[in-house]
Amino acid sequence: MSAISIGLLGFGTVGKGVYETISKHQGRLQAIFGREVKVSAILVKNVSKHSLPDGEVLLTDNFQEIIELPKLDVVIDAIVGREPGYTYLRQAISRGCHVITANKEMFAFHGRELARLAKHNNVSLGFEATVGGGIPIIQTIKQLLNANKIERIEGILNGTSNFILTSMREENLTFEEALKIAQEKGYAEADPKNDIEGYDAFYKAVVLSELVFGKSPSQETSVREGITGITIEQIRVAASLGLKFKHVASIQKEQETISCTVKPVLTGEAHPLYRVEGVQNAVSIDADIVGNISLQGPGAGMFPTASAIVEDLIHIGKADFPAVFEEGKSEETVLEQPVWVILGDADQAELPEGFETISKVSKDAFIVKASFEAVSLLAPDLKAYQVLGYYAPAAEENKQVQPV
Amino acid sequence: MSAISIGLLGFGTVGKGVYETISKHQGRLQAIFGREVKVSAILVKNVSKHSLPDGEVLLTDNFQEIIELPKLDVVIDAIVGREPGYTYLRQAISRGCHVITANKEMFAFHGRELARLAKHNNVSLGFEATVGGGIPIIQTIKQLLNANKIERIEGILNGTSNFILTSMREENLTFEEALKIAQEKGYAEADPKNDIEGYDAFYKAVVLSELVFGKSPSQETSVREGITGITIEQIRVAASLGLKFKHVASIQKEQETISCTVKPVLTGEAHPLYRVEGVQNAVSIDADIVGNISLQGPGAGMFPTASAIVEDLIHIGKADFPAVFEEGKSEETVLEQPVWVILGDADQAELPEGFETISKVSKDAFIVKASFEAVSLLAPDLKAYQVLGYYAPAAEENKQVQPV
Numbered sequence: 001m002s003a004i005s006i007g008l009l010g011f012g013t014v015g016k017g018v019y020e021t022i023s024k025h026q027g028r029l030q031a032i033f034g035r036e037v038k039v040s041a042i043l044v045k046n047v048s049k050h051s052l053p054d055g056e057v058l059l060t061d062n063f064q065e066i067i068e069l070p071k072l073d074v075v076i077d078a079i080v081g082r083e084p085g086y087t088y089l090r091q092a093i094s095r096g097c098h099v100i101t102a103n104k105e106m107f108a109f110h111g112r113e114l115a116r117l118a119k120h121n122n123v124s125l126g127f128e129a130t131v132g133g134g135i136p137i138i139q140t141i142k143q144l145l146n147a148n149k150i151e152r153i154e155g156i157l158n159g160t161s162n163f164i165l166t167s168m169r170e171e172n173l174t175f176e177e178a179l180k181i182a183q184e185k186g187y188a189e190a191d192p193k194n195d196i197e198g199y200d201a202f203y204k205a206v207v208l209s210e211l212v213f214g215k216s217p218s219q220e221t222s223v224r225e226g227i228t229g230i231t232i233e234q235i236r237v238a239a240s241l242g243l244k245f246k247h248v249a250s251i252q253k254e255q256e257t258i259s260c261t262v263k264p265v266l267t268g269e270a271h272p273l274y275r276v277e278g279v280q281n282a283v284s285i286d287a288d289i290v291g292n293i294s295l296q297g298p299g300a301g302m303f304p305t306a307s308a309i310v311e312d313l314i315h316i317g318k319a320d321f322p323a324v325f326e327e328g329k330s331e332e333t334v335l336e337q338p339v340w341v342i343l344g345d346a347d348q349a350e351l352p353e354g355f356e357t358i359s360k361v362s363k364d365a366f367i368v369k370a371s372f373e374a375v376s377l378l379a380p381d382l383k384a385y386q387v388l389g390y391y392a393p394a395a396e397e398n399k400q401v402q403p404v
Numbered sequence: 405m406s407a408i409s410i411g412l413l414g415f416g417t418v419g420k421g422v423y424e425t426i427s428k429h430q431g432r433l434q435a436i437f438g439r440e441v442k443v444s445a446i447l448v449k450n451v452s453k454h455s456l457p458d459g460e461v462l463l464t465d466n467f468q469e470i471i472e473l474p475k476l477d478v479v480i481d482a483i484v485g486r487e488p489g490y491t492y493l494r495q496a497i498s499r500g501c502h503v504i505t506a507n508k509e510m511f512a513f514h515g516r517e518l519a520r521l522a523k524h525n526n527v528s529l530g531f532e533a534t535v536g537g538g539i540p541i542i543q544t545i546k547q548l549l550n551a552n553k554i555e556r557i558e559g560i561l562n563g564t565s566n567f568i569l570t571s572m573r574e575e576n577l578t579f580e581e582a583l584k585i586a587q588e589k590g591y592a593e594a595d596p597k598n599d600i601e602g603y604d605a606f607y608k609a610v611v612l613s614e615l616v617f618g619k620s621p622s623q624e625t626s627v628r629e630g631i632t633g634i635t636i637e638q639i640r641v642a643a644s645l646g647l648k649f650k651h652v653a654s655i656q657k658e659q660e661t662i663s664c665t666v667k668p669v670l671t672g673e674a675h676p677l678y679r680v681e682g683v684q685n686a687v688s689i690d691a692d693i694v695g696n697i698s699l700q701g702p703g704a705g706m707f708p709t710a711s712a713i714v715e716d717l718i719h720i721g722k723a724d725f726p727a728v729f730e731e732g733k734s735e736e737t738v739l740e741q742p743v744w745v746i747l748g749d750a751d752q753a754e755l756p757e758g759f760e761t762i763s764k765v766s767k768d769a770f771i772v773k774a775s776f777e778a779v780s781l782l783a784p785d786l787k788a789y790q791v792l793g794y795y796a797p798a799a800e801e802n803k804q805v806q807p808v
Contacts, residue, residue, distance in 0.1 A: 134693075234747050238789075295698070
C-alpha cells in the first residue's frame with residue numbers, strides 16, 4: 001500500500017517537533033496504519049535557511065507546489081496567524097485532504113467555517129494542539145460532552161504568563177526581570193504581547209467556547225486583560241493572605257450569553273489552578289452530571305504539541321480499540337535510587353549496607369536513598385516509606401523536629 | 405424507530421445513578437441517538453425491596469428473564485464481584501448486546517477475555533467506570549496511546565483510603581476515628597477491607613495495566629499494602645518534613661515485566677498527587693512524547709460513575725464529532741457574590757455602595773464581596789482582583805500583614 005502523504009505547513013518549533021516525531025516513531029505509526037507515514041513536503045518562508053536529512057522531502061516556499069502534489073492525504077498547519085493558514089486549509093479540505101491544526105488564532109476566528117467545510121467534504125479536522133499543548137483537553141471535553149452539559153471552564157492556557165507570575169512570586173523578581181528570563185529560556189517571544197496581554201489565552205478560550213457551547217463568546221461580556229500590571233508588592237500582599245495570582249481564562253454560559261474573561265485573578269489553596277506553576281497549563285471543567293474534572297500538563301513545547309498533532313493524525317485512521325504498542329524490548333531506563341523516610345527507633349549506624357543517609361531529622365526519623373532490595377532487609381521495627389516527588393533535603397544536618 | 409433497550413444489572417448506588425441519569429436526561433439522549441433510550445429491565449437481589457416510578461420496567465431477580473427479552477441492545481453491569489457478573493456479560497455479548505461495566509474486580513480478572521469475546525461478536529465493551537469514577541481516565545489513556553508509549557502511571561484510585569489519610573492529617577484523628585467518619589458519611593462499607601487494604605485500588609491498577617501494556621502485572625514484583633499501619637504520629641513526622649502520606653497505586657514496565665504496587669508512600673509538594681485530598685481520585689501519567697499529564701476529579705459516587713457509564717453508552721453510537729447540546733434555555737443559576745481583594749491606598753469608607761467588607765488586612769488591602777458591576781465603579785487608583793476558590797476570611801478583623 002502506498003504511504004500516507006503529509007504536507008506540513010511551517011518548520012518552526014512545532015513543525016520540527018512533528019517532523020521529528022513522525023520520523024522517530026515510524027515503526028509505531030506503521031504498526032497502526034499498516035503502511036508508511038511520510039512527510040512529503042514542508043512549507044517554509046525561506047528555503048535556503050533549512051536543510052533536511054531526508055532528500056526526498058520537498059522543501060518549498062510555495063504552497064501551490066504542495067497542494068498540487070499528485071498524492072496528498074493530510075495537511076498539518078503549524079504556522080501562526082489567521083492568514084495564510086485559513087486559505088491554505090480551505091484549499092486542502094476542498095481537495096479532500098484531512099487537516100490538523102495547531103494554529104489557535106486562525107482556528108478561533110475560522111474554526112466553525114472549517115468544521116462546516118470538513119463535514120461537507122467528509123474529511124477529518126483535528127485541533128487538539130490548539131489548546132493546552134500536549135494535554136488532551138479537546139478529546140476530554142468531547143468525551144465529557146457525551147453525557148454532560150459543561151457549565152464552566154477555567155484554565156491556565158498560557159504557559160509564558162504563568163511562568164512569569166510563578167517566577168515573580170518564587171524568585172522575588174519584578175515583572176520585567178521575570179519576562180527577561182522567560183525570553184532567555186525561549187518561553188517568550190521577542191515581542192511578548194501575545195502572551196502577556198492575554199491574546200493567546202483568549203484565542204484558546206474562543207476555541208473551547210465554540211467546542212462546548214457551539215458559539216463564540218459575546219464581545220459585550222468578555223474581558224481580556226494582561227498581567228503587565230501585576231507588581232511584586234501585590235504578589236506579596238496576596239501571599240500574606242494565602243493567595244496566588246494566576247492568569248485565568250474563564251468561559252461560562254449564563255442564559256444564552258457566553259462570557260469569556262482572561263485576566264489576573266487570585267486563587268485560594270482549594271482552587272484546582274492554585275498549584276499550577278511555571279510553564280504548566282491546566283483546565284478545570286465543571287459539568288452537570290460528573291462534577292469537577294481537572295487536567296494538567298505541558299501546555300506548549302516542541303514534543304508535547306507534536307504529540308497532540310500525532311494523536312489527531314492517528315485518530316483519523318484508528319479503530320475503536322487502541323493498539324497496544326509492542327515494539328519488543330523497551331529501552332532500559334536507569335532509575336535513580338528512591339528516597340525513603342525511615343521511621344522507628346534507630347540510629348544511623350544500625351542501618352544495613354546500601355543506605356545513603358540524606359539527613360537525620362530526629363532520633364525516630366531519617367531520610368535515606370536506598371534500593372528496594374536494601375529496604376526489604378531493614379529490621380522489622382523500622383518502617384520505610386518511599387518519597388514521591390522531589391524532596392529537597394534540609395540544609396542543616398540533623399535538623400530537629402518536634403518530638404512525636 | 406424503536407427505543408434503545410437497556411438491561412441494568414444491579415440497583416445499588418451506581419445502578420440507581422444510571423437509571424436516574426437516563427430518565428432525567430432523556431431529551432439529551434434522544435437528541436444524540438435519534439430515538440428513545442429506555443431501561444427495560446433491572447436485575448435486583450430482592451424484588452420486594454424496590455419500587456420504580458415507571459411501571460413498564462421489568463424488575464426481576466432472575467437474569468434469564470432479562471437476557472431472554474425480545475429486544476435487548478445494551479447490558480450495563482452495576483453489580484460487584486467476579487461472579488455472576490462475568491457469566492452474565494458473556495451471555496449478553498454472545499447474544500450480540502453491547503456491554504458496559506463498572507465492576508472493577510470482575511473486569512480486572514476477566515477484562516481481556518471479555519474484550520476478545522466482544523471483538524469476536526462485533527459489539528462494544530465500555531469500562532470507563534471501572535477506574536476513577538467520573539474522571540475520563542480510560543478515554544484519556546486511549547487518546548494518549550494514539551501517539552505515545554506510556555511509561556508509568558501513578559494514581560490515587562481509592563477515595564475511601566484517601567479520605568481517611570486526609571482526615572487523619574487535617575483533623576488530627578486516629579485511623580479508627582477517621583474510618584468511623586468515612587463509614588458514617590457512606591464513603592466506607594461496614595466491612596472496609598476492600599478499600600483500606602488496597603484491593604479496590606489494585607483491581608483498578610490491573611485494569612490500567614491491561615489497557616496500557618496489554619497484560620496483567622507480574623505477581624512476583626507486585627505489592628498490595630493497606631493504610632491500616634499509618635499512625636497519627638507518623639503523619640506528624642512526615643508533615644514536619646513537608647511530606648504527606650498518600651495511598652498510591654503505581655504501574656510501570658521494566659523490560660518485559662509489569663509491576664504494580666499499591667502502598668502508602670510519602671509525597672512532596674512537587675508531586676502531582678500531593679494536593680489530592682478527601683474522596684478525590686487522580687492519576688499522573690508519564691508518556692514518552694508528551695511528558696506528564698495529570699487528571700483529577702470525583703473517583704466515585706452515584707452521578708460521577710453514572711456519567712462515565714452514560715459516556716460509554718453514547719460512545720457506542722456517536723458520530724466522530726460530538727453533538728453540542730442545545731436544549732434551549734438553561735436553568736438560571738443564582739451566583740454568590742464574588743470575593744475580591746482590593747489593593748491600593750484607600751479607606752473602607754471610600755468604597756462605593758454595594759461592597760460588603762469581609763476583612764481589612766492592611767491600610768492598602770482589604771477583602772470584600774461585591775458584584776462585577778460595583779467593582780467596575782471603583783476609583784481608578786484602586787485595583788480589584790477576583791478570588792477563585794474558597795477563601796476563609798481571617799477570624800480577627802483588621803488583621804495586619806507586613807507593610808508592603
